[in-house]
Amino acid sequence: MAKTKSEDILGEKWDRCVSDTIVKMGGGLGVGVLFSVLFFKRRSWPIVFGLGSGFGMGYANCQHLFDQPYLVRPERITVTAKSVTESVEGAKEKQ
Amino acid sequence: MLHLSKRVLAKTQLSALQNVRHQSQHGAARKSGGGGVAAAVIGGTVIGGFGGMLGYASWSDENRKTIDDNIPGMQYITDAVLGSKAPAAAGKPQPKMLVIPPPTIVQPVPPQVKPAPPQDKPEDQTQSPIMKKKIEREKKKEQEATENVKEKSEASITSPLPSTPEPASSSIKSDLASALAASMKEANSGVTAALDAAEKAAAVVQQQAMAIILSVDSGAIEDSVKASVSAAVIAAEEAFRQAQVKVTELATNIASSKSSGKSDASVIDVAEQSISELAPAVVKVKEVVNNAVNTMLNVELMCNALKEARIKLAAEVRDVLPTLTDIDAEKQIQLLLGHAYNRILNLQKQIADKQKVLDEIRSRGSLSDGPGNISEAVLQSELDKLRHQLQLQHRSDLGRQQEELEAEVRGQLKRQAAAHSEHLSDMLEKQEHEITAAWQLKLYDEINKEKDRHFRDVASIRAKLLGMQAAVTARADADRAAHAARSLWLACQALRNTIRLGKEGASSFDDQLQPLQSHLTAISVSAGSDEFVQTVIGSISKEAVERGVCTEEALRHRFDRVYAVARRVALVPENGGSLLRYLLSYLQSVLLIQASASAASDTELLDQPINVHDLNTFDILDKAKVCLASDDMLGCVRWLNQLTGESRRVAQDWKEEARRTLETRQAADALMAHAAATTATAL
Numbered sequence: 055m056a057k058t059k060s061e062d063i064l065g066e067k068w069d070r071c072v073s074d075t076i077v078k079m080g081g082g083l084g085v086g087v088l089f090s091v092l093f094f095k096r097r098s099w100p101i102v103f104g105l106g107s108g109f110g111m112g113y114a115n116c117q118h119l120f121d122q123p124y125l126v127r128p129e130r131i132t133v134t135a136k137s138v139t140e141s142v143e144g145a146k147e148k149q
Numbered sequence: 150m151l152h153l154s155k156r157v158l159a160k161t162q163l164s165a166l167q168n169v170r171h172q173s174q175h176g177a178a179r180k181s182g183g184g185g186v187a188a189a190v191i192g193g194t195v196i197g198g199f200g201g202m203l204g205y206a207s208w209s210d211e212n213r214k215t216i217d218d219n220i221p222g223m224q225y226i227t228d229a230v231l232g233s234k235a236p237a238a239a240g241k242p243q244p245k246m247l248v249i250p251p252p253t254i255v256q257p258v259p260p261q262v263k264p265a266p267p268q269d270k271p272e273d274q275t276q277s278p279i280m281k282k283k284i285e286r287e288k289k290k291e292q293e294a295t296e297n298v299k300e301k302s303e304a305s306i307t308s309p310l311p312s313t314p315e316p317a318s319s320s321i322k323s324d325l326a327s328a329l330a331a332s333m334k335e336a337n338s339g340v341t342a343a344l345d346a347a348e349k350a351a352a353v354v355q356q357q358a359m360a361i362i363l364s365v366d367s368g369a370i371e372d373s374v375k376a377s378v379s380a381a382v383i384a385a386e387e388a389f390r391q392a393q394v395k396v397t398e399l400a401t402n403i404a405s406s407k408s409s410g411k412s413d414a415s416v417i418d419v420a421e422q423s424i425s426e427l428a429p430a431v432v433k434v435k436e437v438v439n440n441a442v443n444t445m446l447n448v449e450l451m452c453n454a455l456k457e458a459r460i461k462l463a464a465e466v467r468d469v470l471p472t473l474t475d476i477d478a479e480k481q482i483q484l485l486l487g488h489a490y491n492r493i494l495n496l497q498k499q500i501a502d503k504q505k506v507l508d509e510i511r512s513r514g515s516l517s518d519g520p521g522n523i524s525e526a527v528l529q530s531e532l533d534k535l536r537h538q539l540q541l542q543h544r545s546d547l548g549r550q551q552e553e554l555e556a557e558v559r560g561q562l563k564r565q566a567a568a569h570s571e572h573l574s575d576m577l578e579k580q581e582h583e584i585t586a587a588w589q590l591k592l593y594d595e596i597n598k599e600k601d602r603h604f605r606d607v608a609s610i611r612a613k614l615l616g617m618q619a620a621v622t623a624r625a626d627a628d629r630a631a632h633a634a635r636s637l638w639l640a641c642q643a644l645r646n647t648i649r650l651g652k653e654g655a656s657s658f659d660d661q662l663q664p665l666q667s668h669l670t671a672i673s674v675s676a677g678s679d680e681f682v683q684t685v686i687g688s689i690s691k692e693a694v695e696r697g698v699c700t701e702e703a704l705r706h707r708f709d710r711v712y713a714v715a716r717r718v719a720l721v722p723e724n725g726g727s728l729l730r731y732l733l734s735y736l737q738s739v740l741l742i743q744a745s746a747s748a749a750s751d752t753e754l755l756d757q758p759i760n761v762h763d764l765n766t767f768d769i770l771d772k773a774k775v776c777l778a779s780d781d782m783l784g785c786v787r788w789l790n791q792l793t794g795e796s797r798r799v800a801q802d803w804k805e806e807a808r809r810t811l812e813t814r815q816a817a818d819a820l821m822a823h824a825a826a827t828t829a830t831a832l
Contacts, residue, residue, distance in 0.1 A: 064795075122725050
């Protein structure tokens with residue numbers, strides 16, 4: 055898979071957001087329907103609540119995707135032994 | 150002669166008997182004694198001697214003459230016994246004989262030659278009569294001895310038996326008669342045989358003489374011829390001797406019978422008659438033999454004279470012509486004939502002189518002159534002869550001396566010529582040396598001059614050659630450079646084409662990417678160790694080499710999308726923003742009316758400095774789009790470089806691609822320019 059072009063990155067992000075939101079909303083719908091049928095005597099609000107929750111989750115994820123995506127977070131940096139040795143060797147060579 | 154033999158034949162038996170009687174009584178005769186025997190011996194000797202003398206006289210006329218001369222009174226006895234001399238010789242019937250006339254050439258043999266010839270045969274001839282005489286004498290002595298013995302025996306037979314009865318004496322008579330007859334017969338046959346042999350010898354001698362005369366050219370008598378002739382002659386002489394012996398025997402028999410007086414007078418007469426017949430025959434045989442011998446001698450003399458003449462001729466010819474050596478046979482014969490002719494003339498002259506002298510002598514003799522004149526004439530002839538000899542000798546001496554002098558003169562001349570030639574050769578050698586030295590010097594000068602000229606020529610040729618070589622090398626280098634430049638140019642062209650068009654027949658722009666590795670390798674190979682080319686090739690990015698660069702077409706196509714997305718996120722800052730901000734930016738981009746793409750501000754047209762901070766994202770994008778539309782990729786990249794925020798992130802990839810393409814194209818252009826420049830210099 056070729057590297058994604060810079061102009062296509064945003065589009066992909068949008069695709070992911072939408073699909074994620076839909077999945078989440080579907081899940082919320084399903085949970086709401088189940089709750090409405092089982093516990094709340096076929097009331098509509100559990101369904102709406104489920105949908106809302108799903109949408110909200112999706113939105114939050116999207117927001118997370120688009121806002122400050124290029125900041126490198128410390129918990130995402132994984133240090134491996136190989137890289138350490140490489141960096142050490144590189145430092146030695148530079149010296 | 151035949152009737153004589155017949156007569157004798159009748160008494161053969163008697164003679165044989167008598168012989169037997171003689172032999173048987175021989176022993177008894179020895180025993181008879183003393184005085185009788187001596188008387189018989191003396192009587193026998195006298196009778197034998199007388200008989201022998203007679204026989205000797207009857208042998209030849211010569212012998213007879215000798216006896217007649219030596220013994221006084223013997224002539225009468227010989228005349229009485231052998232008959233008168235002349236009539237007996239004349240009365241003899243001469244046998245028919247072929248007598249060879251002696252060759253005339255033999256007579257004029259020179260006086261100094263004459264003593265030479267009698268060497269082999271002449272000795273025989275001279276000796277043979279003496280020898281014959283000796284032999285005859287010896288034989289006669291023997292005969293006398295035997296006859297004496299016989300007579301003794303007879304005497305001994307007769308003496309002890311004086312009183313022998315008549316029948317006995319008659320038997321003795323018949324014995325004697327028969328002995329006489331037998332001896333007559335033997336003598337007859339011996340004489341006949343001797344005659345035959347003599348004739349044969351004469352024939353042989355004549356034949357050989359003819360042969361020798363015919364083959365006179367060969368020069369000498371062959372030994373075989375000599376041997377055959379001498380054998381024939383000897384045989385004839387032997388036969389003659391035997392015949393003579395027999396005749397003598399007969400004569401003695403007759404004499405003995407006469408002396409004994411016991412035989413018949415008729416028988417003795419017959420015997421004497423036969424002897425008188427046989428004696429001439431014997432003489433004839435002798436003559437024949439002598440003739441043959443003489444002929445042989447003459448022939449030999451002739452041959453010897455010929456040989457002598459030939460030798461003399463050779464000597465004379467040598468005197469006259471000393472250089473003449475090999476004369477062929479024909480010429481030799483001619484010369485010999487000429488010589489003989491001259492000689493004959495000379496000798497004839499001598500003979501004439503002698504004849505004249507003789508005539509003179511005779512005439513003077515008739516005039517009873519003194520012997521002085523005769524001696525004078527003889528002296529004259531002798532002087533002539535001597536003069537001739539001296540002349541000959543003088544001539545030969547002259548010739549010899551001339552030859553010697555000539556040889557000496559020739560030797561002197563030869564020596565002089567040798568000295569002259571030596572001197573000449575010396576001078577020539579000297580001159581040769583001088584001339585050789587002069588010419589050698591000249592030759593060296595010429596050679597040096599030629600060498601210098603040649604070296605000059607060679608130097609100029611070498612310079613030309615070096616120039617040509619340099620030119621050719623330069624030309625070859627230029628050609629090579631041109632070739633390299635052309636190939637470099639072609640490779641650069643191929644690179645540029647690839648950069649411009651990408652992979653042909655590709656389905657998408659991504660597939661159009663083609664690695665530049667192969668083209669760059671070709672360029673570096675064709676450029677060789679060109680530093681510039683190597684540097685430029687090294688400056689091309691790794692991405693471009695391994696993956697390839699996007700074409701302008703692809704970049705243009707991609708720019709549209711970049712442009713749209715960049716417009717949508719124009720409001721979003723660099724580190725993103727909330728969803729709402731994205732939403733607002735999108736709305737702005739949708740609601741914003743796009744200005745004319747070709748619109749360019751005055752400042753841009755005037756090429757004045759622009760404050761980039763005054764420009765918003767849309768302005769920048771528009772300007773970039775304008776630049777791209779006007780085929781200014783570099784300007785487009787420059788404008789896009791001014792973008793900020795999310796838009797910058799969006800345009801980042803495109804910008805990199807465009808920059809890569811641009812730098813690759815720049816490198817290709819540089820290579821292209823270099824190739825063109827190289828080609829131009831090469832051409």
